[in-house]
Amino acid sequence: MTTTTDRPSLDDPRVQLDRDLGVFEPIPPYPTRTEREAEFYTLRDGEMLINMGPQHPSTHGVLRVVLKLDGEKVVDLDPVLGYLHRGVEKLCENADYHQAICYLDPLEYVSSLFCEWPGVMAFEKLMDVQVPRRAEYIRVLSGELNRIASHSLFLGWMALDLGGLTPILWSFIERDEIVDMLSALTGQRMLFNYFRIGGVNGDLNHEFLSRLGDWMSHATEQIESGQALLNENEIFVRRMRGLGTMDSATALRMVMTGPNLRATGVPFDVRRAHPYSVYPELDFDIPTRSEGDCLARYLLRMDEVKQSLRIIDQCLHEMPDGPVMAKLPRLLRPRPGRAYAGVEGPRGQYAAYVVSDGTDQPFRMRIHDPSFIHLQSVGVMVPDHLIADAMAVMASLDPIMGGVDK
Amino acid sequence: MDRAFKGRLEARFGERLLGPVRQRHDETEMRIAPGDVTQVLTALHDGPELRFEFLADLCGVDTGNDMQVVYHLWSETTSDWLRVIAEGLTRDDPRAPSATFLWKGAEWMEREAYDMFGIIFEGNRDLRRIYMPPDYQSFPLRKDFYLADDAARSPGGGVRPMERTHAPVDASVAALVRRSPGS
Numbered sequence: 201m202t203t204t205t206d207r208p209s210l211d212d213p214r215v216q217l218d219r220d221l222g223v224f225e226p227i228p229p230y231p232t233r234t235e236r237e238a239e240f241y242t243l244r245d246g247e248m249l250i251n252m253g254p255q256h257p258s259t260h261g262v263l264r265v266v267l268k269l270d271g272e273k274v275v276d277l278d279p280v281l282g283y284l285h286r287g288v289e290k291l292c293e294n295a296d297y298h299q300a301i302c303y304l305d306p307l308e309y310v311s312s313l314f315c316e317w318p319g320v321m322a323f324e325k326l327m328d329v330q331v332p333r334r335a336e337y338i339r340v341l342s343g344e345l346n347r348i349a350s351h352s353l354f355l356g357w358m359a360l361d362l363g364g365l366t367p368i369l370w371s372f373i374e375r376d377e378i379v380d381m382l383s384a385l386t387g388q389r390m391l392f393n394y395f396r397i398g399g400v401n402g403d404l405n406h407e408f409l410s411r412l413g414d415w416m417s418h419a420t421e422q423i424e425s426g427q428a429l430l431n432e433n434e435i436f437v438r439r440m441r442g443l444g445t446m447d448s449a450t451a452l453r454m455v456m457t458g459p460n461l462r463a464t465g466v467p468f469d470v471r472r473a474h475p476y477s478v479y480p481e482l483d484f485d486i487p488t489r490s491e492g493d494c495l496a497r498y499l500l501r502m503d504e505v506k507q508s509l510r511i512i513d514q515c516l517h518e519m520p521d522g523p524v525m526a527k528l529p530r531l532l533r534p535r536p537g538r539a540y541a542g543v544e545g546p547r548g549q550y551a552a553y554v555v556s557d558g559t560d561q562p563f564r565m566r567i568h569d570p571s572f573i574h575l576q577s578v579g580v581m582v583p584d585h586l587i588a589d590a591m592a593v594m595a596s597l598d599p600i601m602g603g604v605d606k
Numbered sequence: 607m608d609r610a611f612k613g614r615l616e617a618r619f620g621e622r623l624l625g626p627v628r629q630r631h632d633e634t635e636m637r638i639a640p641g642d643v644t645q646v647l648t649a650l651h652d653g654p655e656l657r658f659e660f661l662a663d664l665c666g667v668d669t670g671n672d673m674q675v676v677y678h679l680w681s682e683t684t685s686d687w688l689r690v691i692a693e694g695l696t697r698d699d700p701r702a703p704s705a706t707f708l709w710k711g712a713e714w715m716e717r718e719a720y721d722m723f724g725i726i727f728e729g730n731r732d733l734r735r736i737y738m739p740p741d742y743q744s745f746p747l748r749k750d751f752y753l754a755d756d757a758a759r760s761p762g763g764g765v766r767p768m769e770r771t772h773a774p775v776d777a778s779v780a781a782l783v784r785r786s787p788g789s
Contacts (some may be wrong), residue, residue, distance in 0.1 A: 233734055234731060234732050234733055234734050235731045235732070236731045236732035237732065237734060281736055281737060282735075282736065282737040282738060282739070285737040285738070288747060289722075289747060290746055290747055290751075293747075317629070325630075325633075327629050364782070380682070381655065413736060450658055452660065452709075453708075453709055453710045453711065454709075454710055455660070455661045455709050455710035455711030455712065456711065473680065473682070474632070474680065474685070478647065537630065538633075538635070538689070539630075540633055540662075540663070540678055540687050540689060542663075542678075544686070549662060551662060551663050551678070553663060553665060553676065553678065555667060564667050564669075566663065566665040566676075568662070568663040568665075572715075573711055573714070573715075574719075576711055576713065576714045577711065580710075582780060606736065606737070
């Protein structure tokens with residue numbers, strides 16, 4: 201087995217004795233071990249390394265980025281992950297199929313339903329479970345609500361990272377209304393744990409429906425007035441236009457998905473590209489934009505909110521009657537096999553790959569998270585931008601560190 | 607399930623396939639040797655009738671007997687997800703070619719597979735640990751890596767030997783892990 205035994209360890213006292221080692225020192229205290237690392241940590245004349253995070257307020261969690269600067273210009277950057285690593289995949293492999301679902305929630309804590317969804321879908325595929333149609337409609341309905349909540353939070357954070365303090369107060373109004381609705385439906389405000397193998401945990405209830413009806417009556421108007429604060433703000437628009445541009449070929453090479461890919465002009469949406477649940481029966485558009493800059497990514501998300509409202513409206517009109525759970529044994533032992541499921545979340549493709557060995561625990565549970573993929577592409581987008589713009593580019597990709605670090 | 611797609615794959619990659627192309631639900635699965643990864647992925651990506659330009663996922667799998675690298679691909683030419691399993695990597699020195707020559711974005715997923723399984727991706731420029739600290743020695747998602755407590759074990763799992771934080775060095779690895787689902 202190839203290990204790193206031949207290299208000095210951080211725990212080796214001899215390594216640490218001959219120099220003052222700061223915890224967040226940007227230069228690695230060990231010999232560089234890859235081509236890329238050697239290239240990054242070699243400084244040319246006039247360049248310097250600056251450490252940002254992991255407690256920096258604009259990194260959306262505990263992201264640490266080592267920036268290589270030339271004056272105020274970012275030459276290169278090296279994200280350092282793992283400050284929030286919990287080993288969710290290993291935990292899922294040591295839990296049974298029902299227990300594993302609750303480990304998926306905290307991955308992306310602002311869009312928890314989309315973290316549960318692919319896991320649950322993959323389990324259902326393994327067990328050949330047919331989900332009742334009412335349950336599928338409820339999943340789509342609650343999922344689209346969650347998407348709007350996530351996108352309105354993005355609007356606030358985006359502006360906050362650029363120094364605008366007002367929009368986050370407005371977007372939290374929206375988000376809180378949806379969160380209260382979902383808490384009436386699921387019993388939890390953020391980590392819903394609502395989807396079950398074979399359906400959902402509970403049927404729609406009166407409180408949820410009355411809150412949803414109230415909100416739908418003014419949602420469009422309220423969302424538009426919130427967006428007008430930024431869409432018509434000349435400072436914001438000028439700052440964002442042409443920032444962090446990416447073309448479609450590079451975006452595909454960086455395996456980006458979701459709004460960040462569609463902002464470059466590729467109309468890839470898992471809901472249409474590989475339909476699941478009841479999305480083939482629903483009527484909605486896939487908005488795309490061709491600019492591929494921060495403004496396009498921002499506007500595209502705002503367009504998606506309108507499509508989500510359309511989907512919610514159709515779900516409420518076409519909601520069938522019937523059970524919300526399939527009949528399943530309490531102890532699930534799927535036959536040995538493999539299943540992959542992907543869904544379109546607010547940030548892109550959330551996916552799960554599950555291998556079963558015939559016991560009641562997943563043998564291998566792989567969780568694919570779009571934030572992880574998108575954060576990687578800041579290394580392509582940010583170089584040659586100013587350090588203040590690096591924040592804006594990072595915010596426009598909307599990464600959530602809970603999902604990045606798993 | 608796209609039956610015609612299975613025929614196209616078998617015609618195109620006939621001699622490289624290990625075992626038959628399997629289909630279930632909306633997934634098509636092919637198994638190849640790790641040495642063929644570069645050619646097969648290139649053919650899938652560039653072939654005019656295949657055009658798999660979209661890498662949906664890349665991950666490592668430890669079956670207990672060997673290691674696998676699993677690629678999930680999407681193309682508009684078929685309604686199925688395509689799963690390419692590069693199987694038969696040895697547990698002692700798992701090596702596979704990198705996919706970064708086609709998808710630069712595979713770099714971090716390969717770093718993760720290296721971090722969690724110790725799979726060496728030849729051609730990846732930045733193969734270092736991504737989640738665990740740089741001086742960490744183990745590979746946590748391997749099947750011989752035991753969790754320190756058994757609180758997560760379910761009663762349905764039956765009686766299992768007590769978990770150990772360190773597997774005995776001389777015991778054969780295959781005896782310690784659960785039955786392999788892959789082979």
